[in-house]
Amino acid sequence: MNKKPIIKPDVKESFQYGDIVSWKFRDTITPVRGKFAYRFSLTFSTGIVIPMQKGGYSTKTEALKAKEFAIAELHSKRFIPFEYTLKEFFDYWLYYYMIDERKISYHTFCSYRNVIYNYFLKTWDPNSKITDIERNDIKKGLDSIEKVSVLLLSYTVLKGAFTYAKNHQMIRINPVLTAIRMKKKAVKKAYNQALREGTIKHQKKEYPILSIPQISLLLLKCKETKAEMYIPLLLTLTTGLRISEVIAIKFSDIDWWEGELHVRRQLGRTTSNDGEADNRLCTQEVKTKSHSGERDIPLGDFVIDELIVARHKYETVQKSNPQFQDLDFVCFRENGLPYNRGNLGKSFKELLADCNLPKMRWHDLRHTYATVLKENDISLKAISVCMGHNGTGVTKDVYINLPEEIYDCEKVIGNFIIDILPQTDFVFDIQISEKDLLELLPQKVYNTVG
Structure with missing residues (x-):
C-alpha cells in the first residue's frame, strides 16, 4: 500500500523520567550572584535522580519561603519539575x-x-x-x-x-x-x-435500512455477478460483523460442529508500521475494537454450507497457485492474502446500483441487522452483545457477566435464507421470513430483558 509510515517526532528526554517518587532538599539557602537560591534533587519512578536549583530571590527569607512552598506542592503533587510548550x-x-x-x-x-x-x-x-x-x-x-x-x-x-x-x-x-x-x-x-x-429543523439521523426481500435480492445478485464479495456480504448480513472483522475471519475461527463463529481480531493498520516491508500495511491483524468485540456468534445452517463451499474453493486455489500464501483467511484473494477495508467499496456501490437499492455504506448493513432484530422485540442488550458494542455500562455488564447465559445454551439456529443459490429458472422474488433472521440468535437471547 502506498501509505506514509508514522514518523515519531523527537521529544525531550524528561518525558521519559516518569513520576516524582521522592525528593531531598539542602538545609541551607545558597547565595548565587548576589541573589539566593535553594537546591534539591528529585527522584523519578524510572530511578533517575535529577539535581535542581530555583533561584533569583532577593533575600534568604524569600528563598526559604519559596522552598517551603515547593515542598508543599510536592506533597500535594502540584509541583511542576519541567515546563513544556x-x-x-x-x-x-x-x-x-x-x-x-x-x-x-x-x-x-x-x-x-x-x-x-x-x-x-x-x-x-x-x-x-x-x-x-x-x-x-x-x-x-x-x-x-x-x-x-x-x-x-x-x-x-x-x-x-x-x-x-x-x-x-x-x-x-x-x-x-x-x-x-x-x-x-x-x-x-x-x-x-x-x-x-425556525432557521433549522430537528432531524434525527437516519440510516438506509434494507428489507428482508432486499437482502435476498442483494445476496442473489452478488452470488451471480460479484462472487468474490459474496462471502463477506453474507457474513455481514447474517452476523452484523464490522467489515474489518469480516475480512479477518479465518477458517480456524469457525466451530463447524456447534455452528458458531469466534470473533477474536480485525484487520487494519497499526501505529507501529507493521507490514510495510511486505506491502501489507493496511491488513495487519489487530485486536477487536473493544473487549466486547471478542464474541461468539451462532451461524445458520445455510451460512455454514456456504462456508464449506468457500473452504473447498480455498483448497482448490491453494493447490493450483504456486504463489498462494496459506494464511487461512475465509475472505481471500487469488494469492491467499486477505482483503483490506477499501477493496470492496467500489464493487459494493456497483452491486447496489444493479439491484436498484439506495446508496449506502457497507457499515450501514449493521444498522439493517440491528433494526430487523429490534423490530422483532429482541433485547437491546442481546443485540449489543452480538454486534460487539461497548457503548454503555449495561452492555459491558451483559458481556462480562452473562456469557454463559447467552451462549452456553442449546442453539436455535434455523436457515437464514432457503434455497438462495441461483437456479437456471430462478427469479428475484424470493420470499424470506423475518423469523429466519431471528433464529440466528441463541434462544436465551430472546428472553433477555432490554
Missing part, C-alpha cells in the same frame, strides 16, 4: 503515550492528530507553555471547530490530554472541563434559539 506536550502525548502505552488504533491516531495539529495548534501558539493555557484559550480552540463530529471528538482529545498533563504534574489546574461545559451550554443555547426561530 504545547507542541512538545502534544507530540509526546500523541506519538508516545497514546501509541506506545494506550495502543490506540491507526484510525484513532489519525483522528486525534487531525484535531490537535489542524485545529488546536493553529488556534494556539504552539510555542506557548502548556502551563499558560487558560479556560478562555480552550474555549477559543473549541470555537474554531465548526463541524459537529470534529467538535465532539475534540472534547475527548482535550479531556484525555489535559487530564494526563494534570496527573503527571505538567500543569497545576486543568482548565478543560469548565471550558467544555461552557461550550456545550453555548451550543445547546444556540441550537434551541435556532429551533425557535
Whole structure:
C-alpha cells in the first residue's frame, strides 16, 4: 500500500523520567550572584535522580519561603519539575503515550492528530507553555471547530490530554472541563434559539435500512455477478460483523460442529508500521475494537454450507497457485492474502446500483441487522452483545457477566435464507421470513430483558 509510515517526532528526554517518587532538599539557602537560591534533587519512578536549583530571590527569607512552598506542592503533587510548550506536550502525548502505552488504533491516531495539529495548534501558539493555557484559550480552540463530529471528538482529545498533563504534574489546574461545559451550554443555547426561530429543523439521523426481500435480492445478485464479495456480504448480513472483522475471519475461527463463529481480531493498520516491508500495511491483524468485540456468534445452517463451499474453493486455489500464501483467511484473494477495508467499496456501490437499492455504506448493513432484530422485540442488550458494542455500562455488564447465559445454551439456529443459490429458472422474488433472521440468535437471547 502506498501509505506514509508514522514518523515519531523527537521529544525531550524528561518525558521519559516518569513520576516524582521522592525528593531531598539542602538545609541551607545558597547565595548565587548576589541573589539566593535553594537546591534539591528529585527522584523519578524510572530511578533517575535529577539535581535542581530555583533561584533569583532577593533575600534568604524569600528563598526559604519559596522552598517551603515547593515542598508543599510536592506533597500535594502540584509541583511542576519541567515546563513544556504545547507542541512538545502534544507530540509526546500523541506519538508516545497514546501509541506506545494506550495502543490506540491507526484510525484513532489519525483522528486525534487531525484535531490537535489542524485545529488546536493553529488556534494556539504552539510555542506557548502548556502551563499558560487558560479556560478562555480552550474555549477559543473549541470555537474554531465548526463541524459537529470534529467538535465532539475534540472534547475527548482535550479531556484525555489535559487530564494526563494534570496527573503527571505538567500543569497545576486543568482548565478543560469548565471550558467544555461552557461550550456545550453555548451550543445547546444556540441550537434551541435556532429551533425557535425556525432557521433549522430537528432531524434525527437516519440510516438506509434494507428489507428482508432486499437482502435476498442483494445476496442473489452478488452470488451471480460479484462472487468474490459474496462471502463477506453474507457474513455481514447474517452476523452484523464490522467489515474489518469480516475480512479477518479465518477458517480456524469457525466451530463447524456447534455452528458458531469466534470473533477474536480485525484487520487494519497499526501505529507501529507493521507490514510495510511486505506491502501489507493496511491488513495487519489487530485486536477487536473493544473487549466486547471478542464474541461468539451462532451461524445458520445455510451460512455454514456456504462456508464449506468457500473452504473447498480455498483448497482448490491453494493447490493450483504456486504463489498462494496459506494464511487461512475465509475472505481471500487469488494469492491467499486477505482483503483490506477499501477493496470492496467500489464493487459494493456497483452491486447496489444493479439491484436498484439506495446508496449506502457497507457499515450501514449493521444498522439493517440491528433494526430487523429490534423490530422483532429482541433485547437491546442481546443485540449489543452480538454486534460487539461497548457503548454503555449495561452492555459491558451483559458481556462480562452473562456469557454463559447467552451462549452456553442449546442453539436455535434455523436457515437464514432457503434455497438462495441461483437456479437456471430462478427469479428475484424470493420470499424470506423475518423469523429466519431471528433464529440466528441463541434462544436465551430472546428472553433477555432490554
